Structure formats: C-alpha cells, structure tokens
C-alpha cells in the first residue's frame with residue numbers, strides 16, 4: 001500500500017534540463033523565502049526552499065552535472081553544471097556534512113500541498129521589490 005508507506009516517495013524534483021532528478025521520501029515543511037544576499041545572488045531573486053532529511057532524498061539520475069560550490073565557511077550550494085539550476089543548500093562546516101538538504105522550491109514537480117510560511121533575512125532584501133503579502137517576516 002504505497003499511499004500509507006511512510007517511506008514512499010512524496011515528492012519528485014529536477015533541474016531545468018533534467019540531468020539531475022531526485023525523489024523525496026519525507027513530508028516537506030512549508031517554504032521559507034530567504035532574502036539574504038547570497039541567496040539573491042545565487043538564485044537571481046530571493047530563494048524559496050524547504051528542508052528534507054539527508055537520508056530521505058534519493059537521486060534517481062546520474063550525478064555528473066551536480067556541482068557543489070562552497071558559498072561560506074559553513075555551507076555549500078548544489079547546482080546543475082549543465083543548465084545552471086540552483087538546487088540545494090547544505091550545511092558543511094569543517095568538512096562535516098549537515099543532516100538535511102534545503103531544496104529549491106522551484107525544483108519540485110508538484111508544490112500544490114506547500115505554502116510559503118515565512119520570509120527570512122528580510123533586512124538584506126533587494127531594494128527593487130516589496131513584500132506585500134501577509135506572510136510573517138523575520139529580519140534575520
């Protein structure tokens with residue numbers, strides 16, 4: 001009974017070109033929109049993401065195109081080297097891997113069950129847009 005199996009696939013996702021595809025066997029939290037400068041530079045606007053425990057994300061494609069960029073002393077960001085899609089953020093401090101992936105909301109095939117629950121790092125947001133929804137905002 002796949003529908004009740006807690007380990008069955010709940011979400012699938014992919015990059016723009018489809019070289020990188022993955023399955024998520026976890027319920028996902030609602031979406032956080034991060035307005036920090038790194039997320040804005042990396043994604044081209046602000047970055048919307050959700051978290052998944054590392055062991056519940058399975059790659060179902062070759063990993064040839066998945067490239068990791070060390071974006072700070074405590075994190076790295078995974079993207080597709082073929083099409084450029086921003087896909088993952090992961091804690092990585094002193095070579096120690098974090099236990100979850102932050103996944104780009106835009107890479108998920110079906111987000112009909114997800115909502116944006118908060119804006120974070122709003123004090124660093126771009127000057128060219130305003131946040132006019134009623135979603136909670138955090139300055140950091």
Ligand SMILES: [Zn+2]
Pocket residue numbers: 015016017018019020065080081082083084085
């Ligand atoms: Zn791609």
Ligand SMILES: [Zn+2]
Pocket residue numbers: 034035036037038039040047121
């Ligand atoms: Zn950010």
